Amino acid sequence: xxFPLHLCQPDNKKSCAACCGLYNYRDGSRGGLERLIRRHTxxxxxxxxxxxxxxxxxxxxxxxxxxxxxxxxxxxxNCEFVGFLDHSETRVGCLLxxxxxxxxxWRRLSFHGAALCAEHFCLSYTYLTYQEQETVIRGVDDxxxxxxxxxxxxxxxxxxxxxxxxxxYAFAAHLVEQPSLKEVVYGFFALxxxxxxxxxxxxxxxxxxxxxxxxxxxxxxxxxxxxxxxxYDTIFRSLESDFAAGDEVKEAERLIDSHLERFLTIYExxxxxx
Numbered sequence: 001x002x003f004p005l006h007l008c009q010p011d012n013k014k015s016c017a018a019c020c021g022l023y024n025y026r027d028g029s030r031g032g033l034e035r036l037i038r039r040h041t042x043x044x045x046x047x048x049x050x051x052x053x054x055x056x057x058x059x060x061x062x063x064x065x066x067x068x069x070x071x072x073x074x075x076x077x078n079c080e081f082v083g084f085l086d087h088s089e090t091r092v093g094c095l096l097x098x099x100x101x102x103x104x105x106w107r108r109l110s111f112h113g114a115a116l117c118a119e120h121f122c123l124s125y126t127y128l129t130y131q132e133q134e135t136v137i138r139g140v141d142d143x144x145x146x147x148x149x150x151x152x153x154x155x156x157x158x159x160x161x162x163x164x165x166x167x168x169y170a171f172a173a174h175l176v177e178q179p180s181l182k183e184v185v186y187g188f189f190a191l192x193x194x195x196x197x198x199x200x201x202x203x204x205x206x207x208x209x210x211x212x213x214x215x216x217x218x219x220x221x222x223x224x225x226x227x228x229x230x231x232y233d234t235i236f237r238s239l240e241s242d243f244a245a246g247d248e249v250k251e252a253e254r255l256i257d258s259h260l261e262r263f264l265t266i267y268e269x270x271x272x273x274x
Contacts, residue, residue: 007124012086014140018150020079028072037083045084055109066079072205073205096109131171135176139182141186145193148193152238155234163260178270195241196255197241197252236252
């Protein structure tokens with residue numbers, strides 16, 4: 001299947017390995033994942049002369065470790081072959097991929113096998129519009145944040161919808177490459193990691209709350225806070241929000257408003273927008 005934009009490896013500045021279970025760890029912090037994939041990379045980085053027997057031995061050693069108590073959701077498989085694809089550590093992906101093995105496809109030794117890995121495309125390929133995909137690709141040049149964002153369909157769609165609605169037309173996503181606008185877009189999506197109202201619940205990932213083999217969508221009880229549902233409810237849930245009082249909701253709404261208004265102010269000042 002061919003898509004106009006390749007979300008897994010869009011360019012040489014970032015990539016995503018979420019479908020390989022990269023974010024399916026209880027310690028999903030940047031530091032925690034960096035330590036994990038550096039360990040994988042140090043053992044497997046090409047051109048180490050690893051044959052099939054050595055790779056199977058590696059899998060026997062690390063597969064149980066990656067899929068034990070450290071996992072967030074047991075049903076999702078955490079692949080032990082995810083690593084950094086470049087020495088500058090800007091891109092993550094499969095260390096068994098032909099591009100990493102001088103044309104040989106060693107993914108046949110992975111848990112899912114070469115065929116499934118090669119043919120799998122996440123929902124973001126089909127549920128996000130070209131504008132929505134391009135906004136993230138042009139706005140986020142950081143593997144950790146990119147993977148968190150590009151797989152959060154609700155967050156991306158809601159953000160772009162609010163911008164389009166305020167403008168009265170669809171903004172040109174290619175203009176996100178402009179440094180001033182790119183800074184604003186990155187700042188909004190960076191709320192995925194620095195949101196001040198994030199819940200402290202264990203097992204929370206985005207809008208989902210995981211517990212053992214089950215999960216549910218988290219919700220915000222606005223009635224308890226003496227408020228009507230927020231127009232930014234979808235964004236709040238994607239950002240793992242937990243509000244103690246109505247004043248916190250109002251403050252969060254002002255924060256989102258400020259990000260949207262900054263985008264509009266800069267976008268409408270661009271002399272070559274179309």
